[in-house]
Each structure stands twice: as structure tokens, then as C-alpha cells.
Amino acid sequence: MKNIKKIKISNYLPHRYPNLMIDKILKIKNNFYIKTIKNISNNDIFLQGHFYSNPIFPGVMIIETMAQSSYLLFSLSNKINLKKKLSSxxxxxxxxxxxxxxxxxxxxxxxxxxxxxxxxxxxxxxCIAIVSKKVVCESELMFYFCKNKTKKLF
Incomplete structure (x- = not known):
């Protein structure tokens, strides 16, 4: 596995601002485990109206952050660089x-x-989401891998 500090996340995730949720990779282990960080900021667009007087990071965005971490794990483990664009x-x-x-x-x-x-x-x-050593969300996520980008999912 590459040096974590040298991995350019945008080469392995199709998301871009404001939808890119991963700020940093902390650890990758044996192609089956990843640990990432998302820093929650008042500037996050998702907090603008959720809720105006008491901003709370939406649960659906926690799930999205988990999904992007999982996608990143899959891409890095299988050496799938988005520049090749041969799969989805x-x-x-x-x-x-x-x-x-x-x-x-x-x-x-x-x-x-x-x-x-x-x-x-x-x-x-x-997937597990943690803030200050406290579990804030748990979930199981499912993905479908398609080697040919033109193949229909359903």
C-alpha cells in the first residue's frame, strides 16, 4: 500500500466539493480496513439549514461519509484509480x-x-462513526462493483 500521506483522495473517489466528505486517511490495514476523518465545520453547506439556530450534522451525511470511506477502501485495495475510468x-x-x-x-x-x-x-x-471516542453511528453498507462502466446496474 502507498504511503497514506501521499495518497490523493480525489484520484480514488469521484466526489468533489461540496460533496467530498473525506478530509484525511488515518490508516489502511491489509486491504480490508480503513480509518478516515471528516472535520465538521460551520462552513459545511449541509449545516446551513440543519438546523439554523442549532446546527447538527445530518445523519444522512454521516452515512454518506461512511459510504465514501468504504468506496475509498475498495478503490485503494483494488488499485482502482479513477483516471482509468474502467469500472464503477x-x-x-x-x-x-x-x-x-x-x-x-x-x-x-x-x-x-x-x-x-x-x-x-x-x-x-x-461502518462505525466516532466522535471523541464515542460511537455516534453504526451501519452496514452494500455496494455493487461493475467492471464495465456502460453496463446497466438494474
Whole structure:
């Protein structure tokens, strides 16, 4: 695996500002585990109206951050650089999502994602979101890998 500090996240994720949720990769282990960071800021567009007088990072954006961490793990583990554009990885499901605490501006959201299963072209990830050593969300995510970008998903 490459030196984590030298990995350019945008080469492995198709997302760009304001939808790029991963600020930093902390750890990648044996092509099945990744630990990333999203710094929550008052400037995040998702906080502008959620909620105006008491900004809370939306739960759906926590799930999106987990999804991007999982996508990044898959791309790095399989050496899939977006510059090659020969494949697609689609986020197709969320199971067992549980929100345990609120996330506020100034928090540092740590995401841990583990590949737990592969079935044909489907990949399953167990994800945990943590703020200050406290679990704020848990979920299992499912993705579909398509080697040919022109192939229809459904």
C-alpha cells in the first residue's frame, strides 16, 4: 500500500466539493480496513439549514461519509484509480443504521470501515462513526462493483 500521506483522495473517489466528505486517511490495514476523518465545520453547506439556530450534522451525511470511506477502501485495495475510468462502484444499500448521538460543528468524525463480505459483485461493509471516542453511528453498507462502466446496474 502507498504511503497514506501521499495518497490523493480525489484520484480514488469521484466526489468533489461540496460533496467530498473525506478530509484525511488515518490508516489502511491489509486491504480490508480503513480509518478516515471528516472535520465538521460551520462552513459545511449541509449545516446551513440543519438546523439554523442549532446546527447538527445530518445523519444522512454521516452515512454518506461512511459510504465514501468504504468506496475509498475498495478503490485503494483494488488499485482502482479513477483516471482509468474502467469500472464503477455503486452504493446500493444501507442496513442496520443506528444513530446514537448528535454531531456538531467543531467535531471530528472518525470513520472506521471494514469489508465483511463479498457475494458475486456485491460488497458489504461494517461502518462505525466516532466522535471523541464515542460511537455516534453504526451501519452496514452494500455496494455493487461493475467492471464495465456502460453496463446497466438494474
Amino acid at each position: 462502484f455503486f452504493f446500493v444499500g444501507v442496513n442496520f443504521a443506528r444513530f446514537k448521538s448528535k454531531v456538531f460543528p467543531g467535531d471530528q468524525l472518525v470513520i472506521k470501515s471494514i469489508i465483511i463480505k463479498k457475494k458475486i459483485s456485491f460488497y458489504f461493509f461494517k
